[in-house]
Amino acid sequence: MIDPLKSVIERGDLAHLALFLWASSSSALLVVALRELAAANRRFDEFVQALSRFNDRHRNRRLH
Secondary structure: OHHHHHHHHHHOOHHHHHHHHHHHHHHHHHHHHHHHHHHHHHHHHHHHHHHHHHHHHHHHHHHO
């Protein structure tokens, strides 16, 4: 990793290096955000299912 970095610095392509680092970090943050969103969606789905089971149990008790 040091040799490509040294080559970029010697040629004066710091803007390209900065753009690459920005794009890489943005992509990584997007992956993390999507992973968290998927986990939140699963937790919400589990909550809705538990609430539905709770309502079904208590609805049956009211009918009897």
